[in-house]
Amino acid sequence: MDNSKKTLELHPFFEGMDPDLLDVMACCACHREYQPGQFIYREGDEADQALLIIEGKVCVEIFAAQRGSLVIQTLGPGDILGWSWLFPPFKRRFDARAIELTRAIALDGGVLRQKADEDHRLGYELLKRFSRLVVERLQATRLQIIDIYGKHI
Amino acid sequence: MKALIKDIMAPAVCVIQKFRKETQDTFTLELSPPEEGFSFSPGQFNMLYMYGIGEVPISISGDPADTGRIIHTIRAYGAVTSRMMTLKKQEMIGVRGPFGTHWPIEDLVGRDILLVAGGIGIAPLRPVLFHILSNRTRYGKVLLLYGERTPGDLIFRNQIESWRGRFDLELEVTVDSAREGWRGNVGVVTTLMPRIVLDPSNTAAMLCGPEIMMHYTIQELTKKGLRDDQIYISMERNMRCGIGLCGHCQLGPTFVCKDGPVFLLSKVRHLFRKREL
Ligand code: FES
Numbered sequence: 001m002d003n004s005k006k007t008l009e010l011h012p013f014f015e016g017m018d019p020d021l022l023d024v025m026a027c028c029a030c031h032r033e034y035q036p037g038q039f040i041y042r043e044g045d046e047a048d049q050a051l052l053i054i055e056g057k058v059c060v061e062i063f064a065a066q067r068g069s070l071v072i073q074t075l076g077p078g079d080i081l082g083w084s085w086l087f088p089p090f091k092r093r094f095d096a097r098a099i100e101l102t103r104a105i106a107l108d109g110g111v112l113r114q115k116a117d118e119d120h121r122l123g124y125e126l127l128k129r130f131s132r133l134v135v136e137r138l139q140a141t142r143l144q145i146i147d148i149y150g151k152h153i
Numbered sequence: 154m155k156a157l158i159k160d161i162m163a164p165a166v167c168v169i170q171k172f173r174k175e176t177q178d179t180f181t182l183e184l185s186p187p188e189e190g191f192s193f194s195p196g197q198f199n200m201l202y203m204y205g206i207g208e209v210p211i212s213i214s215g216d217p218a219d220t221g222r223i224i225h226t227i228r229a230y231g232a233v234t235s236r237m238m239t240l241k242k243q244e245m246i247g248v249r250g251p252f253g254t255h256w257p258i259e260d261l262v263g264r265d266i267l268l269v270a271g272g273i274g275i276a277p278l279r280p281v282l283f284h285i286l287s288n289r290t291r292y293g294k295v296l297l298l299y300g301e302r303t304p305g306d307l308i309f310r311n312q313i314e315s316w317r318g319r320f321d322l323e324l325e326v327t328v329d330s331a332r333e334g335w336r337g338n339v340g341v342v343t344t345l346m347p348r349i350v351l352d353p354s355n356t357a358a359m360l361c362g363p364e365i366m367m368h369y370t371i372q373e374l375t376k377k378g379l380r381d382d383q384i385y386i387s388m389e390r391n392m393r394c395g396i397g398l399c400g401h402c403q404l405g406p407t408f409v410c411k412d413g414p415v416f417l418l419s420k421v422r423h424l425f426r427k428r429e430l
Contacts, residue, residue, distance in 0.1 A: 012347070057338075059339065061333065068332060068333055069332070069333035070330055070331070070332060070333070071330065071331040071332070071333065071335055071339045072330060073339050073340050073344075074327075074337075074338045074339045074340060076338075077348070078347065078348060099336055139369075140340055140343065140344050143341040143343065143365070143366070143369065144329045144330070144340065144341050145329075146365075147302060147329070148271065148272075148341060148362075148363050148365050148366045149272025149273070149274075149301055149302055149306075149329075149362065149366065
């Protein structure tokens, strides 16, 4: 647990978080490792964890009939994979797969939700951080779909 | 800098020595310089004239130390550039230039350099990299971030691969979307920004790409502690004369062809992304 707390403290996503809350989070954390090519989850799976990527690279894919898998995002060290654990119906919307050997801290989504219900300070901190992440991803997605690399001299 | 001709409004005739297709819609022309010679500074552009069709401003994408060739990398968007894409070796093209301001590479000796390119914006930044890599010990850390639509749209692929092998250059490429099997990054170029480490006190950034991309990149750089007087941008406007006479490229009181295309952000912050202009 101590090791997990240290890793959480150092992760940019939890920068500035109250150490008491980090203690609670560390109780829901465990280390995970994924081999290159290994699926971390697939669309439709239960969303039961958030992954804090420490090392490696992960791609988020969507499967399109007749086009195969399309990569829509890649994530690396310092990034968070997955927020579906926070919102009903707690199901994965995409596939996620390690491209390189990936090490991460997995936070148990079910336990975190329960702890957040019990301690609203934790709930507020989590919502603040995850909603900022959602907003950043939404903005990046908007740029991605408007084909910003248009005309230039 | 040696201009092509004395009468700056009359294009010099240059022969196409090489035509290389880079991607489905992007190509590189290697032109033989005229007898009087040609030299340029990174970031400058030429007006390229297709006889009977029209003239367009195209930045120079070659090595500034190589005075034996004029190199332009062009993405076919409009009527003139689309027609240019059908040109062949030994055909002629009209050239006026070089015009405009340049990236201030000599003033940035000793600094860390961040280059951020979006789409065809990699072309005006390539001469900067040529220069820096030939004078590598004179600069600090060098990073290149390059964003494109898809892996198939990446320009200078072989060169990027060889640059990737260098230990003295950090290079990240990202695309908006990719098929399974692409091992690089996916996401707009701004998504790379949180992952890079910059020393804000000693970094100069040069950005080239669509304005909207530069706008969001500037926001990320500001978050990282860079000030407007550490960021250079290359702006794009319609151009006709290229020498500050016709007013086509005017942005408020500024002529992009003459006062730009390379600007220090702090000098044009009030003009940048202004809807009225
Ligand atoms: S293009 Fe004519 S003034 Fe700039």
